[in-house]
Amino acid sequence: MTATVPIRCTVNGRPRELVVVAHHTLLDALRDDLGLTGTKECCLVGECGACTVILNGRSVDSCLVLAAEADGGTILTVEGLAVDGRLSALQQAFLDTGAAQCGFCIPGQLLAAHALLALTPHPDRAEVEEGLAGNLCRCAGYEQIIEAVLRAADEPAGGARAVEQPMVRQTTSDPAATPDASVAPQ
Amino acid sequence: MRPFTYERPTSLAEAFRILEAHGAAASILAGGTDLIIRLRDGTVRPEVVVDLKAIKERDDGLHERDGRLVIGGWAVMTDIAADARVRRDFTALAEAAQVVGSAQIRNRATLAGNICNASPAADTAPALLVYGAEVVATGSGGTRRVPIDDFFVGPGRTALGAGEIVTSIELPLPPGRRGGVHLRRTRRRGHDLASVTLACAVMDDGRARLAYGSVGPRPLLVTDESGVLADSTAPAEARDRLLDRLLGAASPSPKSMRASPAYRLAMLRVLALRAADIAARRVAGGAAA
Numbered sequence: 001m002t003a004t005v006p007i008r009c010t011v012n013g014r015p016r017e018l019v020v021v022a023h024h025t026l027l028d029a030l031r032d033d034l035g036l037t038g039t040k041e042c043c044l045v046g047e048c049g050a051c052t053v054i055l056n057g058r059s060v061d062s063c064l065v066l067a068a069e070a071d072g073g074t075i076l077t078v079e080g081l082a083v084d085g086r087l088s089a090l091q092q093a094f095l096d097t098g099a100a101q102c103g104f105c106i107p108g109q110l111l112a113a114h115a116l117l118a119l120t121p122h123p124d125r126a127e128v129e130e131g132l133a134g135n136l137c138r139c140a141g142y143e144q145i146i147e148a149v150l151r152a153a154d155e156p157a158g159g160a161r162a163v164e165q166p167m168v169r170q171t172t173s174d175p176a177a178t179p180d181a182s183v184a185p186q
Numbered sequence: 187m188r189p190f191t192y193e194r195p196t197s198l199a200e201a202f203r204i205l206e207a208h209g210a211a212a213s214i215l216a217g218g219t220d221l222i223i224r225l226r227d228g229t230v231r232p233e234v235v236v237d238l239k240a241i242k243e244r245d246d247g248l249h250e251r252d253g254r255l256v257i258g259g260w261a262v263m264t265d266i267a268a269d270a271r272v273r274r275d276f277t278a279l280a281e282a283a284q285v286v287g288s289a290q291i292r293n294r295a296t297l298a299g300n301i302c303n304a305s306p307a308a309d310t311a312p313a314l315l316v317y318g319a320e321v322v323a324t325g326s327g328g329t330r331r332v333p334i335d336d337f338f339v340g341p342g343r344t345a346l347g348a349g350e351i352v353t354s355i356e357l358p359l360p361p362g363r364r365g366g367v368h369l370r371r372t373r374r375r376g377h378d379l380a381s382v383t384l385a386c387a388v389m390d391d392g393r394a395r396l397a398y399g400s401v402g403p404r405p406l407l408v409t410d411e412s413g414v415l416a417d418s419t420a421p422a423e424a425r426d427r428l429l430d431r432l433l434g435a436a437s438p439s440p441k442s443m444r445a446s447p448a449y450r451l452a453m454l455r456v457l458a459l460r461a462a463d464i465a466a467r468r469v470a471g472g473a474a475a
Binding site: 002003005021022023024025044045046047049052058059060061063064065066068069071112115116130131133134135 | 187188189190191192194215218219222223225226235237239264287288289290291293294375377
């Protein structure tokens with residue numbers, strides 16, 4: 001019999017209770033159990049970043065996290081970036097610069113950039129390159145992606161505004177959490 | 187992925203009971219950035235995965251204690267690379283932690299996991315060797331300290347006993363002014379495993395410690411008491427002869443796809459000299475360790 005684990009977590013602001021298969025990843029749970037297929041499955045070895053989500057305020061490759069590890073956690077996926085049908089400033093910047101070509105890597109790029117701007121609201125180009133080094137784009141749209149992140153960070157209130165919604169909250173009950181209060185936008 | 191059961195003990199005692207009950211059929215899960223890859227490709231086939239992150243004794247911080255910097259066994263690369271004391275006193279370790287994987291990997295990967303996996307290419311290993319780290323291993327029988335140079339045995343093999351967990355890694359604070367650096371060679375800029383990974387620490391009297399990985403079954407530590415390695419004004423032939431001795435034990439695998447043995451050995455010499463010069467400049471500058 002397949003072992004299962006009951007978990008509770010908050011996904012894009014919504015509390016969820018799930019029974020996940022012990023050997024399934026957070027990526028599996030998001031896509032197959034919750035139907036959040038914006039998070040992409042690609043290399044499955046943590047090299048391409050297409051499955052990037054934010055777990056407890058930090059970007060992670062969801063293919064390298066067991067679903068059971070997300071118990072008690074707070075998760076942000078690409079579906080949670082827009083609020084009330086309005087794109088986040090970061091998403092808008094991606095659109096404006098033509099950063100999305102085939103689009104497959106874009107959810108991961110957005111979440112990696114979101115995490116970067118939460119920590120470093122005004123990154124220079126080198127910091128953007130390093131922050132997105134774990135996200136590959138087979139269309140090689142890197143210039144437009146970097147430009148989009150820099151443009152979002154250049155907004156009047158800086159990158160903090162670009163990622164102001166939704167808040168990424170820490171939970172204290174999460175054993176998998178790596179607390180870092182500085183990640184929460186001020 | 188092949189099915190397994192998942193256990194999340196809430197104390198070390200409970201973890202030891204689970205590990206003892208399952209023996210070799212149990213795999214320890216910390217950050218998971220190596221383990222989950224191996225679970226998926228089938229190179230590790232446990233019956234039970236034991237997640238250590240809910241253990242109440244869990245220490246994911248960095249603390250100074252008794253003349254040492256104690257890095258908790260649950261501390262992740264992101265936090266180690268960003269820590270002001272690591273950046274100041276153990277610069278090579280901060281630089282090494284900063285190039286492990288990607289931001290996403292560094293947010294999950296622990297230093298303890300990096301050394302327990304004992305990859306010959308582990309980027310943090312050379313820095314831990316030059317700084318004389320000690321691994322604190324805890325099991326049901328108690329706690330023991332293992333010098334990092336004794337900890338690495340071979341590829342994927344460490345001195346850790348069955349049922350033991352690395353609960354911290356300790357670094358003696360620098361005895362005086364010291365310059366340190368980590369350098370590596372990769373195929374691509376950004377996210378890649380190293381073809382050569384190397385750390386060097388130079389004391390203000392010119393003594394140097396050099397450690398290098400990805401050029402043999404385990405990372406190696408060598409020392410130079412003569413001051414020639416760190417002396418960029420020394421005759422080139424003298425430094426060449428010294429490097430022949432210091433790097434003589436390197437034996438890169440011809441089977442690795444990342445780089446040929448000849449290339450690795452050539453780059454090892456280049457990086458060793460470059461690292462010694464940078465470390466010597468840093469100790470002269472007095473800024474970093």
